[in-house]
Amino acid sequence: RLLIIDFGSQVTQLIARRLRELNIYCEIHPFNAVDDAFLRDFAPQAVILSGGPGSVPAEGSPRAPALVWSLGVPLLGICYGQQLMMDALGGKVESGLHAEYGRAFVQPATGHTADGIFAGLFDGGQEEVWMSHGDRVTKIADGFEVIGISPNAPFAIVADETRNFYGVQFHPEVHHTPNGKRLLENFTRLAGFTGDWTMASYRGEAIRKIREQVGDKRVICGLSGGVDSSVAAVLIHEAIGDQLTCVFVDHGLLRLNEAEEVVTMFRDNYNIPLIHADESEMFLGALEGVTDPEVKRKTIGKLFIDVFQKYANEIEGAEFLAQGTLYPDVIESVSFAGGPSVTIKSHHNVGGLPEKMGLKLVEPLRELFKDEVRALGTELGLPAKFIGRHPFPGPGLAIRCPGEVTREKLDILRQADAVFIDQIRKHGLYDDIWQAFVAILPVRTVGVMGDGRTYDFACALRAVTSVDGMTADYYPFTHQFLGETATRIINEVKGINRCTYDITSKPPGTIEWE
Ligand code: XMP
Numbered sequence: 001r002l003l004i005i006d007f008g009s010q011v012t013q014l015i016a017r018r019l020r021e022l023n024i025y026c027e028i029h030p031f032n033a034v035d036d037a038f039l040r041d042f043a044p045q046a047v048i049l050s051g052g053p054g055s056v057p058a059e060g061s062p063r064a065p066a067l068v069w070s071l072g073v074p075l076l077g078i079c080y081g082q083q084l085m086m087d088a089l090g091g092k093v094e095s096g097l098h099a100e101y102g103r104a105f106v107q108p109a110t111g112h113t114a115d116g117i118f119a120g121l122f123d124g125g126q127e128e129v130w131m132s133h134g135d136r137v138t139k140i141a142d143g144f145e146v147i148g149i150s151p152n153a154p155f156a157i158v159a160d161e162t163r164n165f166y167g168v169q170f171h172p173e174v175h176h177t178p179n180g181k182r183l184l185e186n187f188t189r190l191a192g193f194t195g196d197w198t199m200a201s202y203r204g205e206a207i208r209k210i211r212e213q214v215g216d217k218r219v220i221c222g223l224s225g226g227v228d229s230s231v232a233a234v235l236i237h238e239a240i241g242d243q244l245t246c247v248f249v250d251h252g253l254l255r256l257n258e259a260e261e262v263v264t265m266f267r268d269n270y271n272i273p274l275i276h277a278d279e280s281e282m283f284l285g286a287l288e289g290v291t292d293p294e295v296k297r298k299t300i301g302k303l304f305i306d307v308f309q310k311y312a313n314e315i316e317g318a319e320f321l322a323q324g325t326l327y328p329d330v331i332e333s334v335s336f337a338g339g340p341s342v343t344i345k346s347h348h349n350v351g352g353l354p355e356k357m358g359l360k361l362v363e364p365l366r367e368l369f370k371d372e373v374r375a376l377g378t379e380l381g382l383p384a385k386f387i388g389r390h391p392f393p394g395p396g397l398a399i400r401c402p403g404e405v406t407r408e409k410l411d412i413l414r415q416a417d418a419v420f421i422d423q424i425r426k427h428g429l430y431d432d433i434w435q436a437f438v439a440i441l442p443v444r445t446v447g448v449m450g451d452g453r454t455y456d457f458a459c460a461l462r463a464v465t466s467v468d469g470m471t472a473d474y475y476p477f478t479h480q481f482l483g484e485t486a487t488r489i490i491n492e493v494k495g496i497n498r499c500t501y502d503i504t505s506k507p508p509g510t511i512e513w514e
Pocket of ligand 1: 391392393394395435469470506510511512513514
Protein backbone atom coordinates (compact mmCIF):
# COMPACT_ATOMS: atom_id res chain seq x y z
CA ARG A 1 0.00 0.00 0.00
CA LEU A 2 0.94 3.55 -0.60
CA LEU A 3 1.10 6.28 2.02
CA ILE A 4 0.16 9.88 1.27
CA ILE A 5 1.44 12.30 3.87
CA ASP A 6 -0.84 15.34 3.92
CA PHE A 7 0.69 18.77 4.43
CA GLY A 8 -2.65 20.52 4.14
CA SER A 9 -3.17 21.11 0.43
CA GLN A 10 -6.75 21.73 -0.69
CA VAL A 11 -6.31 18.98 -3.26
CA THR A 12 -4.66 16.17 -1.29
CA GLN A 13 -7.81 14.04 -1.55
CA LEU A 14 -7.44 14.13 -5.31
CA ILE A 15 -4.13 12.27 -5.10
CA ALA A 16 -5.99 9.42 -3.43
CA ARG A 17 -8.81 9.65 -5.99
CA ARG A 18 -6.38 9.36 -8.91
CA LEU A 19 -4.57 6.41 -7.34
CA ARG A 20 -7.81 4.61 -6.56
CA GLU A 21 -8.80 5.11 -10.20
CA LEU A 22 -5.57 3.29 -11.02
CA ASN A 23 -6.66 0.45 -8.70
CA ILE A 24 -3.95 1.21 -6.18
CA TYR A 25 -4.67 1.12 -2.49
CA CYS A 26 -3.51 4.21 -0.62
CA GLU A 27 -4.22 6.07 2.60
CA ILE A 28 -3.89 9.74 3.49
CA HIS A 29 -2.49 10.63 6.91
CA PRO A 30 -1.80 14.14 8.25
CA PHE A 31 1.88 14.98 8.67
CA ASN A 32 1.52 15.51 12.41
CA ALA A 33 0.23 11.95 12.85
CA VAL A 34 3.10 10.38 10.93
CA ASP A 35 6.16 9.59 13.06
CA ASP A 36 8.83 6.91 12.87
CA ALA A 37 6.74 4.34 14.72
CA PHE A 38 3.79 4.98 12.43
CA LEU A 39 5.98 4.60 9.35
CA ARG A 40 7.43 1.30 10.57
CA ASP A 41 4.00 -0.02 11.36
CA PHE A 42 2.39 1.14 8.10
CA ALA A 43 5.34 -0.17 6.07
CA PRO A 44 4.44 1.72 2.88
CA GLN A 45 5.57 0.44 -0.46
CA ALA A 46 5.88 4.06 -1.63
CA VAL A 47 5.22 7.50 -0.15
CA ILE A 48 3.75 10.64 -1.68
CA LEU A 49 4.31 13.95 0.11
CA SER A 50 1.43 16.31 -0.67
CA GLY A 51 1.40 20.02 -1.31
CA GLY A 52 0.47 22.42 1.44
CA PRO A 53 0.10 26.08 2.35
CA GLY A 54 3.22 26.17 4.54
CA SER A 55 6.59 27.64 3.62
CA VAL A 56 9.60 25.37 4.05
CA PRO A 57 12.03 28.15 5.08
CA ALA A 58 9.60 29.40 7.76
CA GLU A 59 10.24 28.31 11.30
CA GLY A 60 7.80 25.71 12.58
CA SER A 61 6.59 24.76 9.12
CA PRO A 62 5.30 21.19 8.76
CA ARG A 63 7.96 18.47 8.39
CA ALA A 64 8.12 14.81 7.58
CA PRO A 65 9.87 12.43 10.02
CA ALA A 66 13.51 11.88 9.06
CA LEU A 67 12.89 8.16 8.66
CA VAL A 68 10.90 8.83 5.51
CA TRP A 69 14.11 9.61 3.59
CA SER A 70 15.77 6.38 4.60
CA LEU A 71 12.89 3.91 4.29
CA GLY A 72 14.32 2.73 1.01
CA VAL A 73 11.00 3.06 -0.83
CA PRO A 74 10.15 5.31 -3.80
CA LEU A 75 9.09 8.85 -2.88
CA LEU A 76 7.20 11.50 -4.79
CA GLY A 77 7.07 15.05 -3.46
CA ILE A 78 4.42 17.33 -4.87
CA CYS A 79 4.87 21.12 -4.60
CA TYR A 80 5.44 21.67 -0.84
CA GLY A 81 6.41 18.00 -0.72
CA GLN A 82 9.08 18.56 -3.35
CA GLN A 83 10.45 21.56 -1.50
CA LEU A 84 10.51 19.61 1.74
CA MET A 85 12.40 16.80 0.06
CA MET A 86 14.97 19.17 -1.41
CA ASP A 87 15.44 20.96 1.90
CA ALA A 88 15.79 17.74 3.88
CA LEU A 89 18.29 16.19 1.49
CA GLY A 90 20.65 19.14 1.16
CA GLY A 91 19.05 21.47 -1.40
CA LYS A 92 17.67 24.95 -0.89
CA VAL A 93 14.22 26.52 -0.99
CA GLU A 94 13.53 30.25 -1.12
CA SER A 95 10.45 32.17 -0.16
CA GLY A 96 8.52 34.87 -1.96
CA LEU A 97 9.66 36.34 -5.27
CA HIS A 98 8.78 33.29 -7.29
CA ALA A 99 5.04 32.88 -6.82
CA GLU A 100 3.38 31.09 -9.71
CA TYR A 101 -0.28 30.18 -9.99
CA GLY A 102 -2.18 28.57 -12.81
CA ARG A 103 -1.32 27.03 -16.13
CA ALA A 104 2.27 26.36 -17.19
CA PHE A 105 4.08 24.14 -19.66
CA VAL A 106 6.81 21.70 -18.71
CA GLN A 107 9.41 20.24 -21.06
CA PRO A 108 11.85 17.41 -20.46
CA ALA A 109 15.33 18.67 -19.65
CA THR A 110 17.89 17.88 -22.29
CA GLY A 111 18.66 14.19 -22.53
CA HIS A 112 15.47 13.04 -20.77
CA THR A 113 12.96 11.23 -22.87
CA ALA A 114 10.00 8.95 -22.81
CA ASP A 115 10.73 6.25 -20.27
CA GLY A 116 10.50 5.68 -16.53
CA ILE A 117 8.52 8.46 -14.90
CA PHE A 118 8.02 10.04 -18.35
CA ALA A 119 6.57 7.00 -20.11
CA GLY A 120 3.78 8.07 -22.45
CA LEU A 121 4.31 11.77 -21.69
CA PHE A 122 5.65 14.68 -23.75
CA ASP A 123 4.33 13.34 -27.03
CA GLY A 124 3.75 16.91 -28.13
CA GLY A 125 7.12 18.05 -26.74
CA GLN A 126 5.60 19.60 -23.61
CA GLU A 127 2.97 18.94 -20.97
CA GLU A 128 0.37 21.33 -19.64
CA VAL A 129 0.49 21.47 -15.84
CA TRP A 130 -1.11 23.39 -13.00
CA MET A 131 1.21 25.31 -10.68
CA SER A 132 0.33 26.80 -7.35
CA HIS A 133 3.29 27.80 -5.24
CA GLY A 134 4.75 30.81 -3.50
CA ASP A 135 8.25 29.39 -2.80
CA ARG A 136 10.50 27.46 -5.05
CA VAL A 137 13.56 25.29 -5.08
CA THR A 138 16.75 27.21 -5.89
CA LYS A 139 19.27 24.42 -5.40
CA ILE A 140 18.55 20.77 -5.77
CA ALA A 141 19.67 18.13 -3.32
CA ASP A 142 22.69 15.88 -3.79
CA GLY A 143 22.10 12.95 -6.09
CA PHE A 144 19.23 14.67 -7.88
CA GLU A 145 19.09 16.05 -11.35
CA VAL A 146 16.61 18.25 -13.14
CA ILE A 147 14.58 16.23 -15.59
CA GLY A 148 11.78 18.69 -16.37
CA ILE A 149 11.70 22.46 -16.68
CA SER A 150 9.14 25.22 -17.16
CA PRO A 151 9.78 28.89 -17.91
CA ASN A 152 9.18 29.87 -14.27
CA ALA A 153 10.21 26.68 -12.53
CA PRO A 154 13.71 25.60 -13.51
CA PHE A 155 13.22 22.62 -11.17
CA ALA A 156 9.75 21.63 -12.35
CA ILE A 157 10.64 17.92 -12.11
CA VAL A 158 13.66 16.61 -10.26
CA ALA A 159 14.73 13.02 -9.81
CA ASP A 160 17.20 10.77 -8.12
CA GLU A 161 16.60 7.74 -10.26
CA THR A 162 18.85 5.46 -8.26
CA ARG A 163 16.69 5.91 -5.16
CA ASN A 164 13.46 6.44 -7.13
CA PHE A 165 12.92 9.82 -5.46
CA TYR A 166 10.94 12.31 -7.53
CA GLY A 167 9.81 15.85 -6.93
CA VAL A 168 7.39 17.91 -9.00
CA GLN A 169 6.69 21.58 -8.54
CA PHE A 170 3.24 21.34 -10.12
CA HIS A 171 0.13 19.36 -9.11
CA PRO A 172 -0.27 16.16 -11.14
CA GLU A 173 -3.43 15.21 -9.21
CA VAL A 174 -5.69 18.01 -10.52
CA HIS A 175 -7.70 17.92 -13.73
CA HIS A 176 -5.89 21.03 -14.93
CA THR A 177 -2.82 18.84 -15.38
CA PRO A 178 -4.34 16.69 -18.13
CA ASN A 179 -1.67 13.97 -18.11
CA GLY A 180 -0.96 14.14 -14.39
CA LYS A 181 -2.59 10.80 -13.77
CA ARG A 182 -0.18 9.22 -16.22
CA LEU A 183 2.73 10.64 -14.26
CA LEU A 184 1.28 9.24 -11.01
CA GLU A 185 0.78 5.91 -12.72
CA ASN A 186 4.39 5.86 -13.91
CA PHE A 187 5.57 6.60 -10.38
CA THR A 188 3.53 3.76 -8.94
CA ARG A 189 4.77 1.35 -11.61
CA LEU A 190 8.34 2.26 -10.66
CA ALA A 191 7.34 1.47 -7.08
CA GLY A 192 6.10 -1.97 -8.11
CA PHE A 193 2.31 -1.41 -7.97
CA THR A 194 0.46 -3.31 -10.64
CA GLY A 195 -2.99 -1.82 -10.12
CA ASP A 196 -4.63 -4.99 -8.92
CA TRP A 197 -6.68 -3.50 -6.09
CA THR A 198 -10.32 -4.18 -6.92
CA MET A 199 -13.64 -4.19 -5.12
CA ALA A 200 -13.54 -7.98 -5.08
CA SER A 201 -10.26 -7.88 -3.18
CA TYR A 202 -11.58 -5.13 -0.90
CA ARG A 203 -14.66 -7.20 -0.13
CA GLY A 204 -12.59 -10.22 0.91
CA GLU A 205 -10.22 -8.13 2.99
CA ALA A 206 -13.05 -6.19 4.65
CA ILE A 207 -14.85 -9.40 5.60
CA ARG A 208 -11.69 -10.81 7.12
CA LYS A 209 -11.16 -7.62 9.16
CA ILE A 210 -14.76 -7.51 10.40
CA ARG A 211 -14.54 -11.13 11.59
CA GLU A 212 -11.26 -10.43 13.32
CA GLN A 213 -12.57 -7.28 15.01
CA VAL A 214 -15.96 -8.60 16.10
CA GLY A 215 -15.16 -12.20 17.03
CA ASP A 216 -18.32 -13.82 18.39
CA LYS A 217 -19.88 -10.57 19.68
CA ARG A 218 -23.04 -8.91 18.41
CA VAL A 219 -23.22 -5.84 16.16
CA ILE A 220 -26.06 -3.40 15.69
CA CYS A 221 -26.43 -1.22 12.65
CA GLY A 222 -28.69 1.78 12.16
CA LEU A 223 -30.23 1.59 8.70
CA SER A 224 -31.43 4.73 7.01
CA GLY A 225 -32.28 3.19 3.66
CA GLY A 226 -29.40 5.17 2.15
CA VAL A 227 -26.66 3.53 0.15
CA ASP A 228 -23.87 3.77 2.72
CA SER A 229 -25.55 2.15 5.71
CA SER A 230 -27.12 -0.48 3.45
CA VAL A 231 -23.83 -1.51 1.87
CA ALA A 232 -22.22 -1.60 5.33
CA ALA A 233 -25.03 -3.82 6.63
CA VAL A 234 -24.89 -6.29 3.74
CA LEU A 235 -21.10 -6.52 3.99
CA ILE A 236 -21.16 -7.08 7.74
CA HIS A 237 -23.93 -9.65 7.38
CA GLU A 238 -21.81 -11.51 4.89
CA ALA A 239 -18.98 -11.50 7.42
CA ILE A 240 -20.81 -12.46 10.63
CA GLY A 241 -24.32 -13.52 9.62
CA ASP A 242 -26.93 -13.28 12.35
CA GLN A 243 -24.58 -11.72 14.86
CA LEU A 244 -25.78 -8.54 13.10
CA THR A 245 -29.10 -6.89 13.88
CA CYS A 246 -30.26 -3.83 11.97
CA VAL A 247 -32.48 -1.15 13.41
CA PHE A 248 -34.47 0.92 10.96
CA VAL A 249 -35.96 3.94 12.68
CA ASP A 250 -39.02 5.12 10.77
CA HIS A 251 -39.58 8.71 11.83
CA GLY A 252 -42.64 9.19 9.66
CA LEU A 253 -40.70 11.56 7.42
CA LEU A 254 -39.86 9.07 4.69
CA ARG A 255 -40.92 9.10 1.06
CA LEU A 256 -43.81 7.18 -0.46
CA ASN A 257 -43.47 3.41 0.21
CA GLU A 258 -39.89 3.90 1.38
CA ALA A 259 -40.18 2.05 4.70
CA GLU A 260 -41.78 -1.00 3.06
CA GLU A 261 -39.14 -1.07 0.33
CA VAL A 262 -36.23 -0.95 2.76
CA VAL A 263 -37.71 -3.48 5.14
CA THR A 264 -38.60 -5.89 2.32
CA MET A 265 -35.22 -5.63 0.75
CA PHE A 266 -33.38 -6.47 3.94
CA ARG A 267 -35.72 -9.08 5.33
CA ASP A 268 -36.77 -10.88 2.17
CA ASN A 269 -33.77 -10.53 -0.11
CA TYR A 270 -31.00 -10.70 2.42
CA ASN A 271 -32.53 -12.38 5.41
CA ILE A 272 -30.88 -9.83 7.68
CA PRO A 273 -32.46 -9.60 11.14
CA LEU A 274 -34.18 -6.22 11.17
CA ILE A 275 -36.14 -4.27 13.74
CA HIS A 276 -38.57 -1.91 12.07
CA ALA A 277 -39.11 0.76 14.69
CA ASP A 278 -42.21 2.70 13.67
CA GLU A 279 -41.89 5.79 15.81
CA SER A 280 -43.69 8.21 13.52
CA GLU A 281 -46.24 9.19 16.20
CA MET A 282 -43.53 10.30 18.54
CA PHE A 283 -41.52 12.24 15.94
CA LEU A 284 -44.52 13.97 14.39
CA GLY A 285 -45.85 14.75 17.85
CA ALA A 286 -42.59 16.38 18.84
CA LEU A 287 -42.57 18.44 15.67
CA GLU A 288 -46.01 19.92 16.30
CA GLY A 289 -45.81 23.70 16.25
CA VAL A 290 -42.09 23.70 15.35
CA THR A 291 -41.25 25.99 12.43
CA ASP A 292 -37.60 26.92 12.96
CA PRO A 293 -35.32 24.79 10.73
CA GLU A 294 -32.59 24.33 13.33
CA VAL A 295 -35.09 23.41 16.04
CA LYS A 296 -36.60 20.85 13.65
CA ARG A 297 -33.22 19.33 12.90
CA LYS A 298 -32.21 19.20 16.56
CA THR A 299 -35.55 17.74 17.65
CA ILE A 300 -35.32 14.97 15.08
CA GLY A 301 -31.63 14.29 15.73
CA LYS A 302 -32.15 13.98 19.47
CA LEU A 303 -35.20 11.73 19.23
CA PHE A 304 -33.44 9.57 16.71
CA ILE A 305 -30.63 8.91 19.16
CA ASP A 306 -33.08 8.18 21.99
CA VAL A 307 -35.08 5.75 19.88
CA PHE A 308 -32.05 4.03 18.48
CA GLN A 309 -30.65 3.63 21.95
CA LYS A 310 -33.94 2.22 23.24
CA TYR A 311 -33.98 -0.54 20.62
CA ALA A 312 -30.26 -1.16 20.85
CA ASN A 313 -30.60 -1.77 24.59
CA GLU A 314 -32.96 -4.63 23.80
CA ILE A 315 -30.33 -6.44 21.78
CA GLU A 316 -28.51 -8.50 24.30
CA GLY A 317 -24.75 -8.69 24.14
CA ALA A 318 -24.33 -5.95 21.54
CA GLU A 319 -20.80 -4.63 21.79
CA PHE A 320 -20.39 -2.97 18.42
CA LEU A 321 -22.17 -0.31 16.45
CA ALA A 322 -21.80 -0.36 12.66
CA GLN A 323 -21.71 2.87 10.72
CA GLY A 324 -21.42 3.66 7.05
CA THR A 325 -18.72 6.30 7.57
CA LEU A 326 -16.91 7.14 4.33
CA TYR A 327 -13.35 8.21 3.66
CA PRO A 328 -14.04 11.92 3.08
CA ASP A 329 -15.51 12.07 6.62
CA VAL A 330 -12.44 10.40 8.07
CA ILE A 331 -9.55 12.29 6.55
CA GLU A 332 -8.48 14.65 9.27
CA SER A 333 -8.22 18.08 7.79
CA VAL A 334 -4.90 19.77 8.33
CA SER A 335 -5.74 23.29 9.33
CA PHE A 336 -3.30 26.15 9.64
CA ALA A 337 -5.77 28.97 9.62
CA GLY A 338 -7.85 27.58 12.49
CA GLY A 339 -10.92 29.44 13.70
CA PRO A 340 -14.42 28.13 14.04
CA SER A 341 -16.54 27.77 10.94
CA VAL A 342 -20.15 28.88 10.84
CA THR A 343 -22.88 26.28 11.26
CA ILE A 344 -25.11 26.51 8.20
CA LYS A 345 -27.16 23.45 9.13
CA SER A 346 -26.85 20.92 11.93
CA HIS A 347 -26.58 17.68 10.06
CA HIS A 348 -28.29 14.80 11.68
CA ASN A 349 -26.06 11.81 12.20
CA VAL A 350 -25.39 9.35 14.98
CA GLY A 351 -22.13 10.98 16.08
CA GLY A 352 -21.75 10.82 19.83
CA LEU A 353 -23.87 7.71 20.14
CA PRO A 354 -21.19 5.07 20.58
CA GLU A 355 -19.58 6.99 23.41
CA LYS A 356 -22.88 7.39 25.21
CA MET A 357 -23.74 3.76 24.72
CA GLY A 358 -20.33 2.35 25.47
CA LEU A 359 -20.15 0.64 22.09
CA LYS A 360 -17.18 0.12 19.84
CA LEU A 361 -17.43 1.12 16.20
CA VAL A 362 -17.33 -1.07 13.12
CA GLU A 363 -16.84 1.10 10.05
CA PRO A 364 -16.07 -1.13 7.07
CA LEU A 365 -16.38 1.69 4.49
CA ARG A 366 -13.92 4.03 6.17
CA GLU A 367 -11.42 3.72 3.36
CA LEU A 368 -13.86 4.24 0.51
CA PHE A 369 -15.13 7.13 -1.55
CA LYS A 370 -18.81 7.32 -2.46
CA ASP A 371 -18.44 5.89 -5.95
CA GLU A 372 -16.38 3.03 -4.50
CA VAL A 373 -19.17 2.27 -2.03
CA ARG A 374 -21.51 2.01 -4.99
CA ALA A 375 -19.06 -0.34 -6.72
CA LEU A 376 -18.85 -2.44 -3.56
CA GLY A 377 -22.65 -2.53 -3.37
CA THR A 378 -22.74 -3.85 -6.93
CA GLU A 379 -20.09 -6.40 -6.03
CA LEU A 380 -22.32 -7.50 -3.13
CA GLY A 381 -25.28 -7.88 -5.45
CA LEU A 382 -27.42 -4.95 -4.27
CA PRO A 383 -29.94 -3.95 -6.97
CA ALA A 384 -28.69 -1.25 -9.36
CA LYS A 385 -31.80 0.82 -8.79
CA PHE A 386 -31.07 0.89 -5.09
CA ILE A 387 -27.38 1.69 -5.43
CA GLY A 388 -28.01 4.60 -7.76
CA ARG A 389 -30.53 6.25 -5.45
CA HIS A 390 -30.26 9.97 -4.87
CA PRO A 391 -29.08 10.99 -1.38
CA PHE A 392 -31.82 11.55 1.19
CA PRO A 393 -31.22 13.65 4.32
CA GLY A 394 -31.51 12.21 7.83
CA PRO A 395 -34.28 14.66 8.89
CA GLY A 396 -36.21 13.48 5.84
CA LEU A 397 -39.24 15.32 4.51
CA ALA A 398 -39.31 17.65 7.52
CA ILE A 399 -36.73 19.91 5.87
CA ARG A 400 -38.69 19.89 2.60
CA CYS A 401 -41.69 21.26 4.39
CA PRO A 402 -40.87 24.85 5.41
CA GLY A 403 -43.08 26.00 8.27
CA GLU A 404 -44.90 23.51 10.47
CA VAL A 405 -44.72 19.84 9.53
CA THR A 406 -48.20 18.32 9.49
CA ARG A 407 -49.47 14.92 8.40
CA GLU A 408 -51.62 16.57 5.77
CA LYS A 409 -48.65 18.37 4.20
CA LEU A 410 -46.46 15.26 4.42
CA ASP A 411 -49.04 13.17 2.58
CA ILE A 412 -49.37 15.75 -0.18
CA LEU A 413 -45.60 16.09 -0.40
CA ARG A 414 -45.10 12.32 -0.70
CA GLN A 415 -47.52 12.13 -3.62
CA ALA A 416 -46.01 15.09 -5.44
CA ASP A 417 -42.47 13.83 -4.90
CA ALA A 418 -43.39 10.42 -6.30
CA VAL A 419 -44.84 11.99 -9.46
CA PHE A 420 -41.75 14.17 -9.98
CA ILE A 421 -39.36 11.22 -9.58
CA ASP A 422 -41.55 9.11 -11.86
CA GLN A 423 -41.34 11.83 -14.51
CA ILE A 424 -37.56 12.00 -14.17
CA ARG A 425 -37.22 8.24 -14.48
CA LYS A 426 -39.57 8.07 -17.46
CA HIS A 427 -37.48 10.66 -19.26
CA GLY A 428 -34.28 8.75 -18.49
CA LEU A 429 -32.81 11.64 -16.47
CA TYR A 430 -32.49 10.05 -13.03
CA ASP A 431 -28.80 9.16 -13.28
CA ASP A 432 -27.83 12.56 -14.68
CA ILE A 433 -29.20 14.27 -11.60
CA TRP A 434 -27.48 14.30 -8.20
CA GLN A 435 -30.67 14.82 -6.27
CA ALA A 436 -34.27 15.69 -7.08
CA PHE A 437 -37.26 16.26 -4.82
CA VAL A 438 -40.30 18.39 -4.17
CA ALA A 439 -40.69 20.91 -1.35
CA ILE A 440 -44.17 21.87 -0.22
CA LEU A 441 -44.46 25.58 0.45
CA PRO A 442 -46.25 27.03 3.46
CA VAL A 443 -48.58 29.10 1.30
CA ARG A 444 -51.92 28.43 -0.33
CA THR A 445 -52.71 30.05 -3.61
CA VAL A 446 -55.88 30.53 -5.62
CA GLY A 447 -56.49 28.52 -8.77
CA VAL A 448 -59.24 27.41 -11.06
CA MET A 449 -59.93 23.80 -11.98
CA GLY A 450 -62.88 22.95 -14.16
CA ASP A 451 -65.52 25.44 -13.14
CA GLY A 452 -64.42 25.66 -9.56
CA ARG A 453 -62.12 27.75 -7.45
CA THR A 454 -59.22 26.03 -5.67
CA TYR A 455 -57.24 27.27 -2.72
CA ASP A 456 -54.39 24.82 -2.27
CA PHE A 457 -50.69 24.55 -1.52
CA ALA A 458 -47.92 25.60 -3.88
CA CYS A 459 -44.88 23.38 -4.33
CA ALA A 460 -41.36 23.81 -5.62
CA LEU A 461 -39.48 21.25 -7.67
CA ARG A 462 -35.75 20.99 -6.96
CA ALA A 463 -33.23 19.08 -9.07
CA VAL A 464 -29.48 19.65 -9.01
CA THR A 465 -26.26 18.37 -10.46
CA SER A 466 -23.29 18.11 -8.12
CA VAL A 467 -20.14 16.11 -7.51
CA ASP A 468 -20.16 15.99 -3.74
CA GLY A 469 -23.13 18.04 -2.56
CA MET A 470 -20.83 20.91 -1.55
CA THR A 471 -21.68 22.98 -4.61
CA ALA A 472 -24.56 22.43 -6.99
CA ASP A 473 -26.26 23.73 -10.10
CA TYR A 474 -29.93 23.51 -10.93
CA TYR A 475 -30.72 20.92 -13.58
CA PRO A 476 -31.61 22.43 -17.00
CA PHE A 477 -34.88 20.61 -17.71
CA THR A 478 -36.62 21.52 -20.94
CA HIS A 479 -39.68 23.74 -20.66
CA GLN A 480 -41.69 20.89 -22.05
CA PHE A 481 -40.57 18.58 -19.26
CA LEU A 482 -41.36 21.20 -16.63
CA GLY A 483 -44.77 21.95 -18.11
CA GLU A 484 -45.68 18.29 -18.33
CA THR A 485 -44.53 17.65 -14.76
CA ALA A 486 -46.45 20.63 -13.35
CA THR A 487 -49.60 19.45 -15.13
CA ARG A 488 -49.22 15.93 -13.81
CA ILE A 489 -48.60 17.04 -10.22
CA ILE A 490 -51.55 19.43 -10.19
CA ASN A 491 -53.86 16.86 -11.80
CA GLU A 492 -52.72 13.86 -9.80
CA VAL A 493 -52.05 15.32 -6.38
CA LYS A 494 -54.99 16.59 -4.44
CA GLY A 495 -53.94 19.59 -2.37
CA ILE A 496 -51.50 21.23 -4.82
CA ASN A 497 -52.64 23.75 -7.38
CA ARG A 498 -49.41 25.54 -8.28
CA CYS A 499 -45.94 24.34 -9.17
CA THR A 500 -42.66 26.30 -9.40
CA TYR A 501 -39.11 25.27 -10.34
CA ASP A 502 -36.26 26.31 -8.05
CA ILE A 503 -33.33 27.53 -10.17
CA THR A 504 -31.00 28.56 -7.34
CA SER A 505 -27.48 27.21 -7.41
CA LYS A 506 -25.43 26.35 -4.30
CA PRO A 507 -23.99 28.67 -3.19
CA PRO A 508 -25.81 30.96 -2.56
CA GLY A 509 -28.69 28.55 -1.97
CA THR A 510 -28.39 25.16 -0.31
CA ILE A 511 -29.75 22.00 -1.89
CA GLU A 512 -32.46 21.37 0.71
CA TRP A 513 -34.83 24.16 1.57
CA GLU A 514 -33.98 24.10 5.26
P1 XMP B 1 -27.53 21.15 1.71
O1 XMP B 1 -29.01 21.36 1.87
O2 XMP B 1 -26.77 21.45 2.97
O3 XMP B 1 -27.37 19.61 1.47
O4 XMP B 1 -26.99 21.87 0.52
C1 XMP B 1 -26.21 18.99 0.96
C2 XMP B 1 -26.47 17.50 0.90
O5 XMP B 1 -26.60 16.98 2.22
C3 XMP B 1 -27.88 16.40 2.41
N1 XMP B 1 -28.29 16.73 3.76
C4 XMP B 1 -28.22 15.88 4.80
N2 XMP B 1 -27.83 14.60 4.88
N3 XMP B 1 -28.32 14.57 7.18
C5 XMP B 1 -27.91 13.95 6.06
O6 XMP B 1 -27.58 12.76 6.14
C6 XMP B 1 -28.72 15.86 7.19
O7 XMP B 1 -29.10 16.41 8.22
C7 XMP B 1 -28.68 16.54 5.93
N4 XMP B 1 -29.02 17.81 5.55
C8 XMP B 1 -28.77 17.89 4.21
C9 XMP B 1 -28.76 17.00 1.34
O8 XMP B 1 -29.85 16.16 1.05
C10 XMP B 1 -27.79 17.14 0.20
O9 XMP B 1 -27.57 15.90 -0.46
